[in-house]
Amino acid sequence: xxxxxxxxxxxxxxxxxxxxxxxxxxxxxxxxxxxxxxxxxxxxxxxxxxxxxxxxxxxxxxxxxxxxxxxxxxxxxxxxxxxxxxxxxxxxxxxxxxxxxxxxxxxxxxxxxxxxxxxxxxxxxxxxxxxxxxxxxxxxxxxxxxxxxxxxxxxxxxxxxxx
Numbered sequence: 001x002x003x004x005x006x007x008x009x010x011x012x013x014x015x016x017x018x019x020x021x022x023x024x025x026x027x028x029x030x031x032x033x034x035x036x037x038x039x040x041x042x043x044x045x046x047x048x049x050x051x052x053x054x055x056x057x058x059x060x061x062x063x064x065x066x067x068x069x070x071x072x073x074x075x076x077x078x079x080x081x082x083x084x085x086x087x088x089x090x091x092x093x094x095x096x097x098x099x100x101x102x103x104x105x106x107x108x109x110x111x112x113x114x115x116x117x118x119x120x121x122x123x124x125x126x127x128x129x130x131x132x133x134x135x136x137x138x139x140x141x142x143x144x145x146x147x148x149x150x151x152x153x154x155x156x157x158x159x160x161x162x163x
Contacts, residue, residue: 043089047114
Protein backbone atom coordinates (compact mmCIF):
# COMPACT_ATOMS: atom_id res chain seq x y z
CA UNK A 1 0.00 0.00 0.00
CA UNK A 2 2.81 2.43 0.76
CA UNK A 3 4.30 2.07 -2.71
CA UNK A 4 1.00 3.02 -4.37
CA UNK A 5 0.33 5.88 -1.94
CA UNK A 6 3.37 7.73 -3.26
CA UNK A 7 2.71 7.00 -6.96
CA UNK A 8 0.95 10.34 -7.49
CA UNK A 9 4.12 12.19 -6.40
CA UNK A 10 6.19 10.89 -9.32
CA UNK A 11 6.94 13.32 -12.12
CA UNK A 12 5.05 12.52 -15.31
CA UNK A 13 6.64 12.60 -18.75
CA UNK A 14 5.81 15.60 -20.88
CA UNK A 15 2.96 15.14 -23.35
CA UNK A 16 4.25 15.11 -26.93
CA UNK A 17 1.13 13.77 -28.65
CA UNK A 18 -1.01 16.88 -28.21
CA UNK A 19 -2.20 18.54 -31.40
CA UNK A 20 -0.08 21.49 -32.51
CA UNK A 21 -2.80 24.09 -31.94
CA UNK A 22 -3.42 22.70 -28.42
CA UNK A 23 0.27 22.74 -27.51
CA UNK A 24 1.44 25.71 -25.49
CA UNK A 25 4.83 27.36 -25.69
CA UNK A 26 6.21 24.86 -23.16
CA UNK A 27 5.67 21.13 -22.97
CA UNK A 28 3.57 20.11 -19.98
CA UNK A 29 2.69 16.86 -18.28
CA UNK A 30 -1.06 16.33 -18.48
CA UNK A 31 -2.72 15.63 -15.16
CA UNK A 32 -6.25 16.23 -13.95
CA UNK A 33 -6.89 17.30 -10.36
CA UNK A 34 -10.13 16.80 -8.50
CA UNK A 35 -11.25 18.84 -5.53
CA UNK A 36 -10.10 16.03 -3.24
CA UNK A 37 -6.64 15.74 -4.81
CA UNK A 38 -5.79 19.45 -4.59
CA UNK A 39 -4.49 20.51 -1.22
CA UNK A 40 -2.97 23.30 0.87
CA UNK A 41 -0.21 20.76 1.56
CA UNK A 42 2.56 20.51 -1.03
CA UNK A 43 5.59 18.24 -1.31
CA UNK A 44 8.61 19.89 -2.87
CA UNK A 45 11.18 17.50 -4.35
CA UNK A 46 14.58 18.31 -5.85
CA UNK A 47 15.75 20.95 -3.36
CA UNK A 48 19.58 20.72 -3.24
CA UNK A 49 20.77 19.41 0.13
CA UNK A 50 22.73 22.50 1.19
CA UNK A 51 20.55 23.80 4.04
CA UNK A 52 18.09 25.80 1.92
CA UNK A 53 15.01 25.55 4.15
CA UNK A 54 15.01 29.28 5.03
CA UNK A 55 15.56 30.27 1.39
CA UNK A 56 12.76 27.98 0.22
CA UNK A 57 10.38 29.30 2.85
CA UNK A 58 11.21 32.90 1.89
CA UNK A 59 10.50 32.11 -1.79
CA UNK A 60 7.18 30.44 -0.91
CA UNK A 61 6.10 33.35 1.29
CA UNK A 62 6.15 35.48 -1.84
CA UNK A 63 2.96 33.66 -2.87
CA UNK A 64 1.15 33.88 0.47
CA UNK A 65 1.23 32.87 4.11
CA UNK A 66 3.12 29.63 4.81
CA UNK A 67 1.96 27.81 7.95
CA UNK A 68 4.79 25.27 7.98
CA UNK A 69 7.80 24.19 5.96
CA UNK A 70 9.58 21.07 7.22
CA UNK A 71 12.11 18.65 5.75
CA UNK A 72 10.71 15.13 5.33
CA UNK A 73 13.58 13.62 3.35
CA UNK A 74 14.07 10.68 5.73
CA UNK A 75 10.33 9.91 5.72
CA UNK A 76 10.13 9.97 1.90
CA UNK A 77 13.32 7.94 1.37
CA UNK A 78 11.60 4.87 2.80
CA UNK A 79 8.56 5.35 0.50
CA UNK A 80 10.16 6.14 -2.85
CA UNK A 81 13.47 6.53 -4.61
CA UNK A 82 14.74 10.12 -4.43
CA UNK A 83 17.41 11.96 -6.37
CA UNK A 84 20.79 11.86 -4.67
CA UNK A 85 21.80 14.95 -2.68
CA UNK A 86 18.33 16.48 -2.64
CA UNK A 87 15.83 17.19 0.11
CA UNK A 88 12.06 16.90 0.20
CA UNK A 89 9.97 19.49 2.03
CA UNK A 90 6.38 19.36 3.20
CA UNK A 91 4.79 22.80 3.02
CA UNK A 92 1.41 23.86 4.31
CA UNK A 93 -0.16 27.08 3.07
CA UNK A 94 -2.95 28.99 4.76
CA UNK A 95 -5.14 29.00 1.63
CA UNK A 96 -5.66 26.54 -1.23
CA UNK A 97 -5.51 29.28 -3.86
CA UNK A 98 -2.01 30.23 -2.70
CA UNK A 99 -0.85 26.60 -2.86
CA UNK A 100 -2.31 26.28 -6.35
CA UNK A 101 -0.46 29.38 -7.56
CA UNK A 102 2.83 28.37 -5.90
CA UNK A 103 2.66 24.91 -7.50
CA UNK A 104 1.91 26.34 -10.92
CA UNK A 105 4.65 28.97 -10.78
CA UNK A 106 7.45 26.91 -9.18
CA UNK A 107 6.99 23.41 -10.60
CA UNK A 108 9.90 22.49 -12.93
CA UNK A 109 11.73 25.73 -12.06
CA UNK A 110 15.40 26.00 -11.16
CA UNK A 111 16.25 26.57 -7.49
CA UNK A 112 19.93 26.83 -6.48
CA UNK A 113 20.96 24.45 -9.24
CA UNK A 114 18.20 21.89 -8.70
CA UNK A 115 14.96 21.46 -10.59
CA UNK A 116 11.94 21.56 -8.30
CA UNK A 117 9.12 19.06 -8.60
CA UNK A 118 6.03 20.05 -6.65
CA UNK A 119 3.02 17.85 -6.00
CA UNK A 120 -0.11 18.14 -3.91
CA UNK A 121 -0.08 16.09 -0.70
CA UNK A 122 -3.73 15.46 0.25
CA UNK A 123 -2.61 12.48 2.36
CA UNK A 124 -1.18 14.96 4.88
CA UNK A 125 -4.60 16.61 5.44
CA UNK A 126 -6.71 15.95 8.49
CA UNK A 127 -10.36 14.91 8.13
CA UNK A 128 -11.40 18.38 9.31
CA UNK A 129 -9.26 20.04 6.60
CA UNK A 130 -10.89 17.81 3.98
CA UNK A 131 -14.35 18.79 5.24
CA UNK A 132 -13.45 22.48 5.10
CA UNK A 133 -12.08 22.08 1.56
CA UNK A 134 -15.25 20.35 0.35
CA UNK A 135 -17.50 22.94 2.02
CA UNK A 136 -15.43 25.76 0.51
CA UNK A 137 -15.86 24.19 -2.93
CA UNK A 138 -19.64 23.86 -2.44
CA UNK A 139 -19.79 27.56 -1.52
CA UNK A 140 -17.72 28.52 -4.59
CA UNK A 141 -19.99 26.54 -6.92
CA UNK A 142 -23.16 28.00 -5.36
CA UNK A 143 -21.72 31.52 -5.72
CA UNK A 144 -20.84 30.95 -9.39
CA UNK A 145 -24.29 29.54 -10.16
CA UNK A 146 -25.92 32.55 -8.52
CA UNK A 147 -23.61 34.94 -10.37
CA UNK A 148 -24.29 33.23 -13.72
CA UNK A 149 -28.03 33.44 -13.13
CA UNK A 150 -27.75 37.18 -12.45
CA UNK A 151 -25.61 37.69 -15.58
CA UNK A 152 -28.22 36.00 -17.82
CA UNK A 153 -30.04 38.58 -19.92
CA UNK A 154 -33.64 38.90 -18.84
CA UNK A 155 -36.08 38.01 -21.62
CA UNK A 156 -39.04 40.41 -21.63
CA UNK A 157 -42.34 38.82 -20.64
CA UNK A 158 -43.91 39.69 -23.99
CA UNK A 159 -41.22 37.68 -25.85
CA UNK A 160 -41.73 34.64 -23.60
CA UNK A 161 -45.46 34.57 -24.38
CA UNK A 162 -44.83 34.57 -28.13
CA UNK A 163 -42.69 31.42 -28.04
